[in-house]
Amino acid sequence: MKQITLFVALIFSVTSSFSQVLSKKDLKPYKGFFDFHYEDATDKIYLEIKDLNKEFLYVNSLATGVGSNDIGLDRGQLGQERLVKFEKAGNKLLLVQPNLDYRAITSNTLEKKSIEQAFAKSVLYGFKILEDNNGTYIIDLTPFLMLDAHGVANRLKSEGSYKIDLSKSALSLDRTKAFPKNVEFEALLTFKGQPKGRNIRSVTPTSSLVSVIQHHSFIALPDDGYKMRAFDVRSGAISMSYLDYATAIQDPIRKRYIIRHRLEKKNPEQVMSEAKEPIIYYLDPGTPEPVRSALLEGAQWWNQAYESIGFKDAFQVKMLPEDADPMDCRYNVIQWVHRSTRGWSYGGSVVDPRTGEIIKGHVSLGSLRIRQDFMIAQALMNKPFAERDDNYQPMLDMALARIRQLSAHEVGHTIGFAHNFAASSNGRASVMDYPHPTVTVKNGNIDFSDAYAVGIGDWDKVTVAYSYSEFADDKNETDELNKILKVADFAGLRFITDADARAQGGAHALAHLWDNGKSASQELNNVLNVRNHAISNFSKDNIRQGEPYSVLEDVFVPLYFFHRYQTEGATKVVGGLDYNYAVKGDGQVIVKPIDVKMQKDALTSILETISVENLAIPKEKLELFPPRAFGYWRGRESFSGKTGVAFDPMSAAATASDMTLKLLLHPQRANRIIQQKSMDDSQLSLEDMLEQVLNASFGTSHRQAYKNEIQQLINERVLIHLMNLAVNEQSFFQVKAKANEAINSLLKKYLSGERRTSPYATQYAAMIKEFQEHPEKFKIKNAPKIPDGSPIGSDHCNYIQH
Numbered sequence: 001m002k003q004i005t006l007f008v009a010l011i012f013s014v015t016s017s018f019s020q021v022l023s024k025k026d027l028k029p030y031k032g033f034f035d036f037h038y039e040d041a042t043d044k045i046y047l048e049i050k051d052l053n054k055e056f057l058y059v060n061s062l063a064t065g066v067g068s069n070d071i072g073l074d075r076g077q078l079g080q081e082r083l084v085k086f087e088k089a090g091n092k093l094l095l096v097q098p099n100l101d102y103r104a105i106t107s108n109t110l111e112k113k114s115i116e117q118a119f120a121k122s123v124l125y126g127f128k129i130l131e132d133n134n135g136t137y138i139i140d141l142t143p144f145l146m147l148d149a150h151g152v153a154n155r156l157k158s159e160g161s162y163k164i165d166l167s168k169s170a171l172s173l174d175r176t177k178a179f180p181k182n183v184e185f186e187a188l189l190t191f192k193g194q195p196k197g198r199n200i201r202s203v204t205p206t207s208s209l210v211s212v213i214q215h216h217s218f219i220a221l222p223d224d225g226y227k228m229r230a231f232d233v234r235s236g237a238i239s240m241s242y243l244d245y246a247t248a249i250q251d252p253i254r255k256r257y258i259i260r261h262r263l264e265k266k267n268p269e270q271v272m273s274e275a276k277e278p279i280i281y282y283l284d285p286g287t288p289e290p291v292r293s294a295l296l297e298g299a300q301w302w303n304q305a306y307e308s309i310g311f312k313d314a315f316q317v318k319m320l321p322e323d324a325d326p327m328d329c330r331y332n333v334i335q336w337v338h339r340s341t342r343g344w345s346y347g348g349s350v351v352d353p354r355t356g357e358i359i360k361g362h363v364s365l366g367s368l369r370i371r372q373d374f375m376i377a378q379a380l381m382n383k384p385f386a387e388r389d390d391n392y393q394p395m396l397d398m399a400l401a402r403i404r405q406l407s408a409h410e411v412g413h414t415i416g417f418a419h420n421f422a423a424s425s426n427g428r429a430s431v432m433d434y435p436h437p438t439v440t441v442k443n444g445n446i447d448f449s450d451a452y453a454v455g456i457g458d459w460d461k462v463t464v465a466y467s468y469s470e471f472a473d474d475k476n477e478t479d480e481l482n483k484i485l486k487v488a489d490f491a492g493l494r495f496i497t498d499a500d501a502r503a504q505g506g507a508h509a510l511a512h513l514w515d516n517g518k519s520a521s522q523e524l525n526n527v528l529n530v531r532n533h534a535i536s537n538f539s540k541d542n543i544r545q546g547e548p549y550s551v552l553e554d555v556f557v558p559l560y561f562f563h564r565y566q567t568e569g570a571t572k573v574v575g576g577l578d579y580n581y582a583v584k585g586d587g588q589v590i591v592k593p594i595d596v597k598m599q600k601d602a603l604t605s606i607l608e609t610i611s612v613e614n615l616a617i618p619k620e621k622l623e624l625f626p627p628r629a630f631g632y633w634r635g636r637e638s639f640s641g642k643t644g645v646a647f648d649p650m651s652a653a654a655t656a657s658d659m660t661l662k663l664l665l666h667p668q669r670a671n672r673i674i675q676q677k678s679m680d681d682s683q684l685s686l687e688d689m690l691e692q693v694l695n696a697s698f699g700t701s702h703r704q705a706y707k708n709e710i711q712q713l714i715n716e717r718v719l720i721h722l723m724n725l726a727v728n729e730q731s732f733f734q735v736k737a738k739a740n741e742a743i744n745s746l747l748k749k750y751l752s753g754e755r756r757t758s759p760y761a762t763q764y765a766a767m768i769k770e771f772q773e774h775p776e777k778f779k780i781k782n783a784p785k786i787p788d789g790s791p792i793g794s795d796h797c798n799y800i801q802h
Contacts, residue, residue, distance in 0.1 A: 032178025071344025088664035106246035159200035162193030282320035298404030361414030378557035383541035421501035422494035503568035505668035509576035513566030573602035644721030658783035
């Protein structure tokens with residue numbers, strides 16, 4: 001009888017407990033993938049869990065940002081995605097993240113379990129069970145939602161020490177919603193701290209209190225109808241990978257698959273068919289015209305590629321409904337993001353970590369970057385505001401042409417594609433390259449008509465074909481995919497991506513950022529010609545009536561450094577390589593050094609970028625640049641100098657020459673030159689290169705005092721970079737020896753005889769003496785910092801796979 005009484009008491013207790021939570025009068029119910037309830041009186045969310053051990057996706061993100069490119073916390077920024085599940089442990093529910101980097105794809109249950117036990121999993125949170133109603137568990141989700149899941153405090157470390165102030169934080173209900181396959185939560189988090197950095201002070205009304213809205217998504221996993229596709233290094237597709245310990249010993253243990261959206265034909269037997277579910281991207285309705293139309297048009301270019309593989313209207317771009325949440329996983333979104341300074345754009349995706357299926361694509365476009373292209377055009381034009389101030393259309397047209405390409409580029413990342421920095425050598429074959437404006441001098445004016453390409457490129461159609469083509473059941477998928485890549489190779493299309501295109505120590509002679517043309521040196525000559533022509537025409541009429549001349553100086557900055565990216569490309573030819581991501585049996589070039597004539601032509605062009613004739617700002621132009629006007633102070637995108645308030649053309653030349661020299665005289669480049677010469681005596685030697693650099697600097701003199709003084713600063717940079725080669729830890733022994741030999745040659749050839757009486761020769765000789773006596777004390781002295789350039793006109797983007 002006592003046992004019955006206790007049992008009844010227990011039932012009554014559970015029922016009573018249940019009524020204390022979900023039977024509260026002021027609960028607002030939400031029905032969806034997870035049912036939950038909001039209590040206004042306590043500002044709490046109670047979550048119902050009906051299926052333990054059922055996996056789903058958890059994604060954190062930022063609905064609102066901080067507004068600083070340097071801090072890197074943007075509106076609409078996706079955070080980390082995790083496959084998770086709820087597990088019961090005593091009186092708790094644990095939110096557990098399995099380890100998917102290590103798997104055993106097998107029907108052997110014990111073999112699977114051995115892998116799970118061998119590698120750590122992560123418990124993201126432990127929730128006290130408030131109720132157990134016949135297997136439906138009730139937990140208070142609120143503390144979890146109030147965690148700094150996005151890592152805001154860690155990102156703010158450079159600006160000060162911040163942590164969440166719960167007294168100033170609360171749940172946010174505007175976009176807390178429930179749908180059949182996803183539930184969305186938001187919380188306003190306030191971070192309190194002691195600000196130390198300038199960036200946080202510039203973007204917050206009270207810099208000790210930083211408030212943002214954090215978004216959390218619980219998302220149902222897709223069904224098992226998605227078919228994974230093998231990754232190929234030649235395809236241009238982005239990959240995901242894991243180790244499969246159930247793999248036969250003779251086969252590779254690491255499995256690699258591409259990421260892509262699910263796309264299937266309604267009628268696969270037809271050459272052209274609509275998709276069962278088209279890929280739809282939605283544009284942020286907060287985007288203003290004419291940018292809105294440009295972004296819609298550029299993103300829509302991808303439909304050309306899908307049509308080329310037999311999909312009709314499979315890729316669509318629409319405006320996001322006004323009541324839709326851009327963070328909602330059901331929407332692929334192109335978002336227009338504002339920051340206080342110009343910065344990157346990037347494309348991110350929510351990906352099913354089991355398979356690589358893209359669930360949500362999210363593009364973030366920096367709104368200030370279109371203004372840089374506008375300013376470049378403004379600097380290049382001949383007196384655009386001579387007659388009227390509303391003559392902005394040619395500049396706007398060029399800027400909008402770039403923003404169309406940018407839209408296509410960033411969307412490309414979110415549909416599964418990597419950068420292709422070799423595309424510019426194939427006549428703009430891909431929107432996944434970084435395009436520099438292609439401009440020429442025509443009839444005495446700068447011609448913008450072909451500044452940026454229009455439409456999808458030939459390489460982009462290859463990547464779409466590899467990733468999204470459907471094949472008949474009687475076809476071997478591997479063979480068909482190889483055919484696609486073979487045809488591309490036969491057409492001369494090249495694919496080289498990020499690490500191989502970077503300038504510092506980079507070696508690939510055809511893959512560069514912000515370059516044009518098949519020949520980097522020929523295009524550098526063209527760019528220098530355009531630059532010099534525009535500088536000669538530069539005048540007060542490059543700004544509007546009533547604007548301070550300080551604005552004119554700002555417009556001049558991107559013009560003066562107009563050659564910077566093509567210079568990077570040309571330097572990579574010297575000591576450069578030609579290579580592919582070749583695989584056995586494909587017949588592609590594996591690796592070979594660049595032809596010596598190409599290297600010598602490139603060196604000749606590069607040395608023009610340290611020529612006083614190119615770097616000395618004409619004296620008559622200096623009359624346009626007075627000390628900065630009140631309220632128009634210099635910033636990170638301004639010239640740096642050493643003459644106080646006065647404009648410093650000498651430091652501008654030193655900065656520009658330093659940009660070239662740190663690339664050309666990079667230790668890794670010098671090492672490759674030594675290596676190539678040792679294998680082929682006809683190749684360029686390091687001695688020859690260094691001699692040409694010395695001839696182009698110390699071997700040059702000028703009658704005009706202004707040019708001669710600039711030459712001395714260029715010479716100083718040459719000597720400093722020679723010394724760096726001679727002591728740098730990355731330099732081969734041989735490079736150090738030849739750099740020291742060049743320094744001794746400099747003493748004998750250029751700093752001896754009558755020249756020795758020059759005070760400049762005395763100073764150079766003193767620098768060399770100090771260096772030779774105490775090489776261990778050498779530290780490279782930096783030239784005045786080059787103004788921020790990238791993203792020139794729009795983009796140094798990153799793909800973020802979550």
